[in-house]
Amino acid sequence: MRPDDGERANLRALRNLPIGAALPGLRDALEEHGAAVLHAPPGTGKTTCVPLALAGLLDDGAPPRRVLVAEPRRMAARSAARRMAWLLGERTGGSVGFTVRGERSAGARTRVEVVTTGVLLQRLQRDPELPGVDVVLIDECHERHLDADTAVAFLLDVREALRPGLRLVAASATQDAEAWARLLGGTVVRGHGVSHPVEVRHAPAPAGVRPAHGTRVDPALLRHVAATVREALRAVPEGDVLCFLPGVGEIARVAGLLDGVGAEVLQLHGRAPSRVQDEVLGGGSGAGRRVILSTAVAESSLTVPGVRVVVDSGLARQPRVDHARGLGALTTVRVSRAGAAQRAGRAGREAPGVALRCWAEADDAGRPAEPAPEITLADLTSFALQAAHWGEPWAQGLALLDPPPEGAMHAARRTLHAVGALDEAGRMTSRGARMARLGLHPRLARALLDGAARVGPERAAEAVALLSEEPPREYGDDAVEALRRARRGGDPYGRRWAAERRRLRALLDDEERAGAHGRGRAERSGEAGGAGNGRAGGAPAAGGTDEEAVGLVVALAHPERVARAQGGDAYLMAGGTRARTAGESRLREAAWLAVAVADRPVGSASARVRLAAVVDEETARTAAGELYTESEEVRWGPEQGAGGDVVARRVAALGAVPLSVRPLEAPSPELLREAALEGLRREGTGLLRWPGQARGLRQRMAFLHRVLGDPWPDVSDAALLECADAWLGAVRSRADLGRIDAGEVLSGLLPWASGEAARLAELAPERIEVPSGSRIAVDYTSEQPVLAVKLQEMFGAQESPRLADGRVPVLVHLLSPAGRPAAVTADLASFWREGYRSVRAELRGRYPKHPWPEDPAAAEPTRHTKARQERGRDRA
Structure with a gap:
């Protein structure tokens, strides 16, 4: 069979694929709506047949068009392009080509170009009109990769504002086609495969x-x-x-x-x-x-x-x-x-x-x-940069199937501001535009640009290549040693690292040329200064050691992960996360680390350092300068002891990492009081002095508040702390709080204005006089007040005492002569009639010296034994 015969056979086979029956409907949908969703099972020819048909390469009379196919993965992009080229009897670079990160095989004759969704986004950012492209096909859109979702949103903007004639196809193999059709404003074209069971x-x-x-x-x-x-x-x-x-x-x-x-x-x-x-x-x-x-x-x-x-x-x-x-x-x-x-x-x-x-x-x-x-689910920093560069800083105007989570977007924008990609108002800076053009994660873009200015483009490219793909675990956790091992090569990671280093170096060269062109144009137009090349630290320098270069670049990429030693293997990152190095790691002796890779094991309070470089404090402050703060603190803290106290100090910090702490001279009395108030609310009223009389007063007031309500105030912990600002005087420390008599605070809360405070002893007395003449303390700790009194002292009483204007009977605990409980009653008359006999029978033999009359309601109350009672009568 001649080669052209082979090509024709392949084309006939392509047209006979199951997806072939759907091609007329797809063409009609694109002509009518400009957009369509192609839904077909795997293996029907979506990826290979449809692009060739849309490009007019199937020799079926279709007009020639240029088709851009976006795949979610580099492997899929290369494979699809090679398969289509083979079917045409060609090699890639002719009618069919591909472009992935670091590799391109396409030319002037290319009608179908397969790219990754990341490459498509870069092209859209450089030139949204996609000149020369007639159809864009987003393959495997059901996988819901972030780049694919973003590319579809940008393409819909392009169709609406710039190129209404640009045709858009979303290819899906699962059942979410209707949602995509609503988003695209097109119809669903279904292909039915002849799949094997x-x-x-x-x-x-x-x-x-x-x-x-x-x-x-x-x-x-x-x-x-x-x-x-x-x-x-x-x-x-x-x-x-x-x-x-x-x-x-x-x-x-x-x-x-x-x-x-x-x-x-x-x-x-x-x-x-x-x-x-x-x-x-x-x-x-x-x-x-x-x-x-x-x-x-x-x-x-x-x-x-x-x-x-x-x-x-x-x-x-x-x-x-x-x-x-x-x-x-x-x-x-x-x-x-x-x-x-x-x-x-x-x-x-x-x-x-x-x-x-x-x-x-x-x-x-x-x-x-x-x-x-x-x-x-993902880190949205790159997405937020893409959206800001597109003119949608909050992504609110983008046509997305799912909106980005608000918290993730806030975190992403904080990162972009920290690396200089967004200004204070959240707008894209010229530096951010440069970072977007690089096509790297914003962290890596910042590290590459600023690192090149400080350690030279070659060393910066080497270190950023190491961060682009985490090295194998056998490389260890020392980023410098990992770089040296990657340089030696001899393994797949080393080869990938070398290719990425070359790519990053080329990106820097392109940026330098673009920057020089921009500076020259500014000089010719008389513009002064401007943003220059956007580099930090002045002219490029190629000096420094591997340790200095890797440490700086890692810190530039992850400024919130510069970490200071806390003792042993523990570190505190500038972002506030605690981390630990492996027990055998050589990193654990370092005073400062720049952490490149860390994770948090399930159930662990600390992150685990996977890859880091040793840095010094100067490097940490240089890279994380946006996090540097100097502040005066007057607050309640644990620094003065486990119990906490007022802390007044001046702190210089790198994020959460304190650099220096000095006592604050002459802090404001009002700030000291606020800090003490914070401590009181945090630790509770136990910080005050509570003599026995104060505790009793609180119990009586609580009883009246519970029974009578207003105007008797709530004196629970929560209520006292809520109004603490009103009764707390001038205090400066924990010791001052400890000198406050809680009884005086409570006395100040009594309802003096209404006059009810004068009735406190009447409504809730500290003591009650019983028939024997004794004054017995009332216990208000329980829900019902309790009077614990010896049984003989209550002889002659016809009813239990009542409190709160007679609303609440006292629960009387009648005690034996030894002070042990003998009976409990809130109704003395009933007890004398029905309960006393059994108590008398049980106790009179045990306590024969005490009176046990048969009729206690008519008997004389006494605190004494029978003998002392008789002597008292004789003296009388």
Whole structure:
């Protein structure tokens, strides 16, 4: 078959793909609305056939157009472009090309260019009109990557304001197509695939496997996954096995467990070398079976040839950000039902297949229906910079399926202000525009620009390349040693680092040329000064050691993570987060660190330092200058002891890290009083002096407030503290509070104005005179006042005493001659009639010297024994 015959055969095969039936409807929808959502199952040709058809490259009479295809991942972009070029009998760079970060293969003849969504955003920011582009296709929009959501919002703005003729297609493989159609103002065009059947089987892990938390996955689950792969190779005698795992670490561990499996084991992930990616996506040599261990990169966009079995661990990784601590990390989550369906579908791309799920069937219902949109989870600093550069600082006018969380946006804008990308009013600065043009995370852009000015462009590019992708754990936690190891190369990370260093160096050169051009233009127009090149610290300097360069660049990227030693392995970051180094780390002797990577283990109060560089205080203050403050503090604090006291001091600090503390001379008496009041409210009224008389008065007042209400005040702790400002005098310290007599405070709260205060002794007396003549103290600590009195002293009393204008009877505790409780009553008359006899029978033999008359209601009350009572009568 001649080459042109092969091309024609490929084109005929393309037109016969299942998606071919949807192409007329898609063209009509674009002509009528200018936008459409293409919904079709995986494997129908969305990624390869549709762009070629829209570009007029299928030899079917369609007009020629230039199509831009946006993919969420670099691997998918390269693979899609190579596949389309192969179908046309070409190499990439001709009719079909691609552009990803650090790599471009496209030219003047290119009609279909595949880019990552990040590259698309950069192009939109440089020239929103996208000159020469007729159609933009956003592939795999259902994955809800933040860059894709942002690109769609920008493109809708472009269609509305600049280029209404620009056509927009969103391609989705799941059931959220209607929501996308409403957003785009288009219609849904459905493609129906002729998919091969996939038998879904469940292979649940054994009991006792612990759920994943953070990035930790139970090794028992990984052993089960490896065993399931072995069983799949045995049970399904033909085809390759595609196994989904959450991350690169789990892939490596399962690969080790599959040693000697009798098949070629390949590892597919975003960091895998291009050679391995090409080998996996090219289908291999066909000499034997393959086991492909993959992250979520193989869920969609990519077709992995030869796969007949999918083994799904059921786990995925999602970003999480602790905005309060400024820490971001990936966390392991259960894959959604939509994601699990996507994974299973990989087994049926070319022939009937089998999907083995490593969880119980009953667990399906508890999984989320769709993956969470990245905009609701991720660090939004880059998004906020993109939005500000686009002219939407708060993103409120952007057409987004899900709005950004308010707290995350506030955190992002604080970061952008700290790195100089936004001014005090929240507007984009010229420096922010430069950072946006670089296409880096704003932190890295700031580190690259300012670092180049201080340590030279080469060293800055090296250090920022190290921050762009976290080094492997075996590189250690010392960023300087990690840089030196990356320089030596010899491993995949070292090669990726070197490529990124070259790219960053080129970006700096481009910025320098752009800056020189801008300065020259300003000089020719007579403008003075201006923003210059936006660099901090004057002219570039190439000197300094690795330690100085890496430390400064890390601190510039993460100023809130410069950290001061607190003793042992503990550090306090400028952002207020406490952190610890590993026990064996060489970093732990440093007085200051610039922390590049940290995470917070589940259940831990402190972050864990993963990668950091040693810095000195001068470097920390240089990099985190926006966080430097000098303040006078007059407050209640723990510095003077565990109990707290008024603290008056002048503090110089770098964020939460104090640099110097000096006593404050002659602080304002009013501020001292406010601080003491703060301490009183924090620690309670126990700071006052409470003699016994004060405690008794408080109980009596509380009783009257409870029974009578106004005008008797509430004297609970909460009420006293609420009105403390009214009764607290001039105090300066804890000692002053301790000298305040709480009784005097309470006396001042009595209802003097109404005259009721004069009735306190009448309504709630301290003591009550009983029939014997004794004055007995009343206990107000209980809900009902209690009078504890010896039984003989109440002889002759016909009823219990009553308080509060007779509203409340006193609960009388009648005591034995030894002072022990004999009976409790609030109705003495009833007790004399019904209860006294049993008490008399029980106690008269035990206390024969005391009177036990048969009729206590008519008997003479006494405090004494019978003998003393008789002697008293005789004397009388």
